Amino acid sequence: MALAKRIIPCLDVENGRVVKGVQFLNIRDAGDPVEVAKRYDEQGADEITFLDITASHEDRDTMVHTVEAMASQVFIPLTVGGGIRNCEDIRRMLNAGADKVSINTAAIFNPEFVKEAAERFGSQCIVVAIDAKKVSKEGETDKWEIFTHGGRKPTGLDAVEWAKKMVELGAGEILLTSMDQDGVKKGYDLGVTRAISEAVSVPVIASGGVGNLDHLVDGCIEGKADAVLAASIFHFGEYSILEAKEYMRSKGIEVRL
Amino acid sequence: MSSIAVIDYGMGNLHSVAKALEHVQPGVEVRVTADPAQILSADRVILPGVGAIRDCMGEIRRLKIDQVVQQVIDSGKPFLAICIGIQSLMRHSEENGGVDCLDFFPGNTLYFGDNLKDTNGEKLKVPHMGWNQVTQLDDHPLWKGIENGARFYFVHSYYVKSEQRDLVAATCEYSVEFDVALTKNNVFAVQFHPEKSQKAGLQLLTNFLNWDGKA
Numbered sequence: 001m002a003l004a005k006r007i008i009p010c011l012d013v014e015n016g017r018v019v020k021g022v023q024f025l026n027i028r029d030a031g032d033p034v035e036v037a038k039r040y041d042e043q044g045a046d047e048i049t050f051l052d053i054t055a056s057h058e059d060r061d062t063m064v065h066t067v068e069a070m071a072s073q074v075f076i077p078l079t080v081g082g083g084i085r086n087c088e089d090i091r092r093m094l095n096a097g098a099d100k101v102s103i104n105t106a107a108i109f110n111p112e113f114v115k116e117a118a119e120r121f122g123s124q125c126i127v128v129a130i131d132a133k134k135v136s137k138e139g140e141t142d143k144w145e146i147f148t149h150g151g152r153k154p155t156g157l158d159a160v161e162w163a164k165k166m167v168e169l170g171a172g173e174i175l176l177t178s179m180d181q182d183g184v185k186k187g188y189d190l191g192v193t194r195a196i197s198e199a200v201s202v203p204v205i206a207s208g209g210v211g212n213l214d215h216l217v218d219g220c221i222e223g224k225a226d227a228v229l230a231a232s233i234f235h236f237g238e239y240s241i242l243e244a245k246e247y248m249r250s251k252g253i254e255v256r257l
Numbered sequence: 258m259s260s261i262a263v264i265d266y267g268m269g270n271l272h273s274v275a276k277a278l279e280h281v282q283p284g285v286e287v288r289v290t291a292d293p294a295q296i297l298s299a300d301r302v303i304l305p306g307v308g309a310i311r312d313c314m315g316e317i318r319r320l321k322i323d324q325v326v327q328q329v330i331d332s333g334k335p336f337l338a339i340c341i342g343i344q345s346l347m348r349h350s351e352e353n354g355g356v357d358c359l360d361f362f363p364g365n366t367l368y369f370g371d372n373l374k375d376t377n378g379e380k381l382k383v384p385h386m387g388w389n390q391v392t393q394l395d396d397h398p399l400w401k402g403i404e405n406g407a408r409f410y411f412v413h414s415y416y417v418k419s420e421q422r423d424l425v426a427a428t429c430e431y432s433v434e435f436d437v438a439l440t441k442n443n444v445f446a447v448q449f450h451p452e453k454s455q456k457a458g459l460q461l462l463t464n465f466l467n468w469d470g471k472a
Contacts, residue, residue: 003387
């Protein structure tokens with residue numbers, strides 16, 4: 001008996017539709033978010049993550065309605081990220097039915113926001129998203145840095161130290177995306193996943209670059225992730241959640257089936 | 258059609274409990290409220306909540322929910338406590354430097370601890386977050402149709418331990434064995450989130466709506 005490793009399909013939502021780009025280009029329409037979430041729920045997803053990639057502020061009301069619709073039909077935990085900048089944004093999403101919110105850029109500009117949010121809403125609903133990229137060269141000691149703006153802007157922040165700081169401030173979970181591999185389907189960056197998972201006390205979700213089921217297995221075993229997040233391998237029917245879980249179980253990983 | 262009061266004392270996401278109840282029994286009247294009259298006139302009552310125990314108990318006392326809960330318990334109506342709800346029914350919690358609670362169940366709420374390890378020496382994270390197996394210790398009506406060992410969704414850093422073992426309806430294991438369901442007469446209390454536990458959780462809520470409040 002043990003806690004199951006979680007499989008979390010991630011839906012990038014723009015203007016009320018699921019989209020998925022490869023390296024932030026070639027965006028393909030992958031359907032209505034509530035319908036997609038229901039399908040994943042039926043297949044046995046352990047959680048759902050919605051990332052709001054809508055550019056304009058006005059369109060965020062669409063996201064609130066999407067969250068409300070999902071929360072009245074799908075009864076597994078829901079995390080909402082993208083554009084969460086203040087406690088009012090958090091309150092709106094929690095009231096709409098989200099269980100957790102994911103804070104990314106706002107934490108970099110104002111780390112105290114994480115503390116304020118955790119004190120007000122509880123650490124259990126505060127996920128801090130970290131976009132990390134390897135900056136050390138071959139032969140050097142491994143080093144990963146935090147990047148913003150879709151991996152274009154370096155911040156100078158060390159990813160492992162940053163993760164520890166976020167947990168000290170009250171983050172209840174870390175959503176770690178390895179940027180150099182996002183969308184290119186070569187698997188998670190297992191080095192940074194393991195380094196952060198071993199450095200912090202809270203669960204770590206591995207994200208970025210899943211192309212096959214072995215990547216999920218590697219994320220759990222070598223990366224020591226507590227949960228694995230993937231998007232495109234599920235959206236376009238390459239694998240179902242159930243197939244992923246059965247495969248993980250065949251590799252000795254505890255899953256909920 | 259019966260009515261259910263979901264006690265709203267400002268602690269977390271009550272929407273999902275209400276939505277799950279409406280989903281399992283369409284047309285059911287769900288009142289999300291802190292109004293004693295609304296709570297006391299309902300056929301069934303749920304005490305949900307997430308967050309930290311000091312704020313939780315502070316609000317329970319400020320809104321006089323403690324007295325209302327006592328009246329509901331005395332009335333014999335089916336009463337379900339969820340997550341921080343079960344913790345508030347214990348005598349005392351270690352969280353926030355120590356907080357006295359409602360003292361309905363004999364026992365305390367304890368911290369999982371730092372540097373937890375599983376039996377293979379692998380590090381275990383706190384909070385205990387995700388789907389874990391629930392071992393049923395009795396054949397209570399709320400377990401009807403739920404496989405023993407079914408997984409439910411948990412998110413918590415503190416756990417309850419009853420001193421009176423015949424009140425324990427289920428346990429779970431995460432470095433230590435701890436209690437995840439306690440029951441006494443018309444009260445059933447769970448640490449996990451049935452409203453987020455997909456089929457098993459919805460079945461438990463269905464069972465609660467069909468329960469007459471007798472063990």
